[in-house]
Amino acid sequence: xxxxxKDVWFGVHLxxxxxxxSYMRDACLNVEAHGYDLxxxxxxxxxxxxxKGEGNHPLECWTLLSSLAAVxxxxxxxxxxxxxxxxxxxxxxxxxxxxxxxxxxxxxxxIGAGWHVDEFNGFMGGFPPTAERFRGLRETLEICKGMFSNxxxxxKGKLYDVENVLNKxxxxxxxxxxxxxxxxEKVTLQLAARFADISHFFTGDLMIxxxxxxxxxxxxxxVGRDYDSIRKATxxxxxxxxxxxxxxxxxxxxxAMRGQPPEAFKQRLGPGFGTPERVSSQMAEYxxxxxxxxxxxxxxxxxxxxxxxxxxxxx
Numbered sequence: 478x479x480x481x482x483k484d485v486w487f488g489v490h491l492x493x494x495x496x497x498x499s500y501m502r503d504a505c506l507n508v509e510a511h512g513y514d515l516x517x518x519x520x521x522x523x524x525x526x527x528x529k530g531e532g533n534h535p536l537e538c539w540t541l542l543s544s545l546a547a548v549x550x551x552x553x554x555x556x557x558x559x560x561x562x563x564x565x566x567x568x569x570x571x572x573x574x575x576x577x578x579x580x581x582x583x584x585x586x587x588i589g590a591g592w593h594v595d596e597f598n599g600f601m602g603g604f605p606p607t608a609e610r611f612r613g614l615r616e617t618l619e620i621c622k623g624m625f626s627n628x629x630x631x632x633k634g635k636l637y638d639v640e641n642v643l644n645k646x647x648x649x650x651x652x653x654x655x656x657x658x659x660x661x662e663k664v665t666l667q668l669a670a671r672f673a674d675i676s677h678f679f680t681g682d683l684m685i686x687x688x689x690x691x692x693x694x695x696x697x698x699x700v701g702r703d704y705d706s707i708r709k710a711t712x713x714x715x716x717x718x719x720x721x722x723x724x725x726x727x728x729x730x731x732x733a734m735r736g737q738p739p740e741a742f743k744q745r746l747g748p749g750f751g752t753p754e755r756v757s758s759q760m761a762e763y764x765x766x767x768x769x770x771x772x773x774x775x776x777x778x779x780x781x782x783x784x785x786x787x788x789x790x791x792x
Contacts, residue, residue, distance in 0.1 A: 488515030495533035509552035517557035546580035555585030558658030570624035582649030589658035662692035670696035677710040681747035710770035713749035753787035
């Protein structure tokens with residue numbers, strides 16, 4: 478199969494829950510070695526799904542990204558996505574600038590409104606109402622974008638005031654690409670239309686994808702933004718088999734390990750399950766509708782070279 482779409486990026490997304498620094502370093506180097514465009518991790522202080530458990534808690538996102546920036550040479554790096562509320566916007570902009578400098582200009586600045594109640598309560602002292610979180614995200618985007626482009630920046634908002642803040646040295650990239658995460662059609666995609674170079678939303682359904690794209694296009698029209706200047710992104714879980722029987726065997730084995738019926742696990746994987754040929758065809762449907770970045774969560778990390786050789790090469 479040959480895909481005629483231009484400039485499609487593929488990323489690998491790997492949360493650090495339960496993984497040490499050496500594992501994350503080796504995984505990132507493996508992703509880079511196989512030609513992927515982007516390596517992302519989550520921005521969490523606690524395990525996403527078991528925050529009160531004893532183990533499997535993550536490394537801090539921006540510290541991890543800075544260390545990965547120092548040991549890699551080509552692959553882009555970023556959070557998928559960072560939470561606006563975990564750091565003051567001025568400090569976040571300085572941190573992101575530093576990672577961009579350390580990496581030689583490879584940061585993708587992923588940012589979103591946040592959702593993890595236990596983390597907000599435990600680390601920030603409370604979980605803000607929805608309207609406040611989206612106001613905070615908007616003001617953070619405005620402040621960070623301003624600091625990425627100016628050594629001195631002043632801003633007055635409802636939540637944050639900034640008076641002649643210094644951001645020097647400036648980032649290598651002019652500007653640092655901003656990735657707004659989330660698919661809320663009323664607010665999040667409006668913010669993406671205003672601020673994002675990449676709009677990232679998860680959907681395994683082509684009808685939902687059409688709805689998101691339509692909403693984003695509508696917001697772009699309202700704010701006078703060129704829709705085509707925004708890279709549309711989505712993500713999939715991946716489980717590959719070299720042939721049909723291998724794929725089904727891996728599905729059965731992996732589903733049993735997770736305590737799920739194979740058919741339910743297969744449905745959850747959606748377009749990311751099957752032979753390389755099948756997955757290529759399914760990915761192409763999203764690319765043909767305008768997706769320009771696909772972030773991949775590998776169920777089996779040993780599939781990274783297989784995907785690069787037999788799926789990614791088609792694009």
